[in-house]
Amino acid sequence: MGQDGAALAVETPSGKGARDENFPVGSFLLARRLRPHVALFYAFARAIDDIADNPNLSPEDKIKRLDGFAAAVTGRITDVPGYEKAYRLRPSLIETHVPAKHCTDLVAAFKQDAVKLRYSDWDDLMGYCYLSAAPVGRYLLDLHGENHDGWPASDALCNALQVINHLQDCADDYRNLNRVYLPQDWMAAEGADVSELAGAHASPGLRRVMDRCLDATERLLVLARELPQRLTSRRLAMESAAIVEIAVALTAKLRRQDPVARRVELGPPAFLLCGIKGVWEVFHR
Secondary structure, three states: OOHHHHHHHHOOOOOOOHHHOOOOOOOOOOOOOOHHHHHHHHHHHHHHHHHHOOOOOOHHHHHHHHHHHHHHHOOOOOOOOOOHHHHHHHHHHHHHOOOOHHHHHHHHHHHHHHHOOOOOOHHHHHHHHHHHOHHHHHHHHHHOOOOHHHHHHHHHHHHHHHHHHHHHOHHHHHHHHOOOOOOHHHHHHOOOOHHHHHOOOOOHHHHHHHHHHHHHHHHHHHHHOOHHHHOOOHHHHHHHHHHHHHHHHHHHHHHHOOOOOOOOOOOHHHHHHHHHHHHHHHHOO
């Protein structure tokens, strides 16, 4: 079996790519010399995310494959077929002096996805986001040699984006994976049941839960707005400012529309406008 065949035997590609994300992946705003490294990191993250989200794999099988990716990206295995995306990322991490912990934190999050289907409260959900989302921002800051003082604002932005994505996908996550990221204490307080996620529209109680999640997300975005001004890299600051604008726009749209009825997302014009606003803010601060 060739390398491509071996990779497919471990990976379970969903067909999703950078264009399906809520944020620009390795966009032209980043320095050209760093974009290949970002692409390798994204390919690794996409591969392990697809494994965690595959409804046809058992939890045990998912964890076994994910453990393999962790072993490969940390150098504990070097020649087991199927983990090529991790093998290709490892030299990039060494070259750029970025710790593999950001990668192993992502693996830990997706292993959690394999076995954990409910989140008791907002703090429980944030604990997951600190593994599943925050490492992406921390990776980018480390790649650019930024001070860790920017981590809290970066974490807030990444965690906000994760919650936004959970709300966008809430119906599909429940229908396909029986996975619910809405805090269960808020569900109980608002008289909502997870089965309502399979309906044609959000019930009044479910809508109130979503609004509470958006309230908390907006609080995260207050801190996230500090990120661009904390960065020494102007290019990364522009990218971060654009992503903040995307998060703000998506949060507002999720207020107005029902993600149970259909996926709520930004169209290309709105996406572009957010990018322009972010770049403008950095240039004129």
